Each structure stands twice: as structure tokens, then as C-alpha cells.
Amino acid sequence: MIANTPKPPYYAVVFTSVLSEKNTEYDKMAAKMNLLAKEQDGFLGVETAREGVGITVSYWKNRTAIKKWKAHLAHSEARKKGKEEWYKLFKVRICKVESDYSFEKLNK
Amino acid sequence: MIANTPKPPYYAVVFTSVLSEKNTEYDKMAAKMNLLAKEQDGFLGVETAREGVGITVSYWKNRTAIKKWKAHLAHSEARKKGKEEWYKLFKVRICKVESDYSFEKLNK
Numbered sequence: 001m002i003a004n005t006p007k008p009p010y011y012a013v014v015f016t017s018v019l020s021e022k023n024t025e026y027d028k029m030a031a032k033m034n035l036l037a038k039e040q041d042g043f044l045g046v047e048t049a050r051e052g053v054g055i056t057v058s059y060w061k062n063r064t065a066i067k068k069w070k071a072h073l074a075h076s077e078a079r080k081k082g083k084e085e086w087y088k089l090f091k092v093r094i095c096k097v098e099s100d101y102s103f104e105k106l107n108k
Numbered sequence: 109m110i111a112n113t114p115k116p117p118y119y120a121v122v123f124t125s126v127l128s129e130k131n132t133e134y135d136k137m138a139a140k141m142n143l144l145a146k147e148q149d150g151f152l153g154v155e156t157a158r159e160g161v162g163i164t165v166s167y168w169k170n171r172t173a174i175k176k177w178k179a180h181l182a183h184s185e186a187r188k189k190g191k192e193e194w195y196k197l198f199k200v201r202i203c204k205v206e207s208d209y210s211f212e213k214l215n216k
Binding site for chain 1: 201
């Protein structure tokens with residue numbers, strides 16, 4: 001659920017989106033793309049939640065890996081379909097993760 | 109819903125969390141902290157969604173603004189309470205947003 005990423009630096013792609021309408025076809029495509037992303041070189045993990053706005057943060061070894069995934073044919077086709085049919089708006093931010101820290105409750 | 113951030117570079121804090129149990133007290137505190145964050149120098153916007161995992165991405169002008177917000181008394185107290193009572197685990201990633209792009213459907 002929370003991605004087990006390596007020690008920084010690495011990269012994050014923050015993808016925030018609003019759908020025209022939520023539908024099962026979109027959910028299927030999103031799940032398929034997440035599975036496909038996991039097979040790509042340099043993929044480190046992904047976290048996703050939708051509650052009105054959808055936020056998907058995927059983690060990558062470097063910008064080259066992000067670029068390759070963007071150019072992947074099935075991913076390009078899914079994005080095209082997303083723009084035509086599902087997304088009302090979205091924003092993509094390419095980020096360098098400079099530092100991180102975490103917390104885990106031990107007695108739970 | 110999607111933060112209207114300026115031209116990069118700027119900073120993002122990706123806060124991913126899993127709650128021990130969802131409760132209204134937590135929701136109130138989270139809403140209060142989001143309001144308070146908006147008053148801070150260098151705050152640029154925030155996006156949040158919870159669906160199993162909670163993802164809150166806040167945007168900041170620079171690392172100094174992030175540091176100041178982390179040191180803010182009310183925020184420190186809320187984090188302490190969060191660790192004691194609400195969070196099962198969380199991860200915080202400090203990121204430099206290097207580039208972004210967006211899409212908006214015009215006829216909707």
C-alpha cells in the first residue's frame with residue numbers, strides 16, 4: 001500500500017486527476033496500467049487513492065525510466081483514451097525525491 | 109481539488125499514511141491542519157485523497173517553508189497525537205518538482 005522505495009535520490013511522478021464520470025472501464029484500464037508499470041525497468045513502486053480527486057504517485061529510478069514508460073505503446077494508447085473519454089482534467093508533476101522518513105507503530 | 113501551482117521548480121511533500129482506524133477526530137484534525145498549512149509562508153497548494161491508503165501532497169515554494177511548517181507548534185502537536193493514536197504507518201517524501209504538464213477537457 002505504501003511503496004517500499006530505496007534510499008533517495010529517486011524520482012516520483014505525481015499524477016492528479018478528476019474524472020468526467022467514474023466507470024468500471026476506467027478502473028480496469030487503470031489497474032492494467034499499474035500492472036504493466038510494475039514490469040518496466042526502473043519502476044520502484046506506486047501508491048494510489050481516489051476520493052473526488054485521484055492521486056497516483058509512481059516511483060522510478062531516474063527520469064529515463066519515466067520517459068520510457070511514457071513512450072510505451074500500451075500506455076500511450078491508454079492515455080489517449082483517457083483524454084478522449086475519462087479525464088475532465090489532470091496534472092502530472094515530475095519530482096526528484098531528495099529525502100524521506102517513515103513511521104511504523106510497533107505494537108499494532 | 110487539483111492545486112494551481114506555479115511554474116516549476118518548487119517543492120512537494122508526499123505524505124502517505126495508513127490509519128489504525130478511521131475516526132472523526134482524525135478527520136477534524138486533518139482538516140484543521142490543512143487550513144493552517146494554507147496560512148503558512150511559501151504554501152502553494154494541497155491535494156488529498158484516502159482510499160485504504162491516504163495520500164496528501166502539499167506544495168511549497170522551497171525547503172525552508174517545509175521546515176518551518178514542520179516546526180510549527182500546532183502541527184508538531186498534531187503529529188505527536190497522530191503517532192500515538194491514529195497512524196499505523198506513514199511515509200514522508202520531500203521532493204523537488206522539476207517539471208509539470210496538465211490537461212483540461214474544453215467541452216465539459
